[in-house]
Amino acid sequence: MLQSNEYLPSKTMKNIFIKSFLIMLATTACTSPAPLDDDPIGTHLDNQAFSEALGDGDEKKCERIEDETMKEECENAIQDLALSTDALNSMDKGLCSGISDERIQEGCELNIAEAVADTKAAEEQQKKNDADLALDFQAVEKGSLAACDKIEDPAFKESCRYNVTVDMVAEGGKLKLCEIFEDSVVVERCKSSQEEGE
Numbered sequence: 001m002l003q004s005n006e007y008l009p010s011k012t013m014k015n016i017f018i019k020s021f022l023i024m025l026a027t028t029a030c031t032s033p034a035p036l037d038d039d040p041i042g043t044h045l046d047n048q049a050f051s052e053a054l055g056d057g058d059e060k061k062c063e064r065i066e067d068e069t070m071k072e073e074c075e076n077a078i079q080d081l082a083l084s085t086d087a088l089n090s091m092d093k094g095l096c097s098g099i100s101d102e103r104i105q106e107g108c109e110l111n112i113a114e115a116v117a118d119t120k121a122a123e124e125q126q127k128k129n130d131a132d133l134a135l136d137f138q139a140v141e142k143g144s145l146a147a148c149d150k151i152e153d154p155a156f157k158e159s160c161r162y163n164v165t166v167d168m169v170a171e172g173g174k175l176k177l178c179e180i181f182e183d184s185v186v187v188e189r190c191k192s193s194q195e196e197g198e
Contacts, residue, residue: 043067050074057081076100086100091115132156142166166190 032050046065051060053074060076082098087095087108096108139147140163148160161180169178169190178190 046070053078054081080104089113095158114122128152136160136163140167143168162190
């Protein structure tokens with residue numbers, strides 16, 4: 001039986017999403033790198049260190065950046081990344097308020113709101129699936145096609161109808177019951193269940 005958390009993204013996927021999102025935002029947030037004509041090699045090395053620090057989530061790598069403004073932005077971005085990761089992993093929207101970059105803070109809050117909505121939707125779907133499976137079990141136990149019609153999910157309903165019909169065919173040889181299915185492969189499989197029941 002499926003557990004409700006199987007509908008949710010794994011922590012690894014959450015972290016990959018957060019890092020990708022924050023790297024994109026933090027890279028565009030870096031507003032004051034050294035001018036290219038002053039020191040193009042230094043600027044390139046600063047940008048590379050900034051990208052590596054964000055990619056690894058390692059604030060120590062920001063220390064390699066010579067431009068002080070960029071270094072501070074790098075450190076802030078790494079801290080924002082850590083807060084966003086913690087907020088999403090704990091589903092605590094309050095942690096987003098500690099994020100310094102407004103765009104990243106909004107993204108953090110949005111990600112948590114979506115994750116909460118996904119969790120609620122998954123839990124609701126799991127409840128429906130559990131109810132449908134219980135009805136399926138009861139219908140098969142009773143041998144009642146009418147009980148299958150109470151099932152909401154069309155796939156569960158069809159599966160229930162098939163299981164009840166196959167049991168009836170296997171027990172009583174009522175091959176005509178198999179004709180209720182539209183798919184010829186299903187009809188033949190249903191009819192072959194009488195041979196297995198004998």
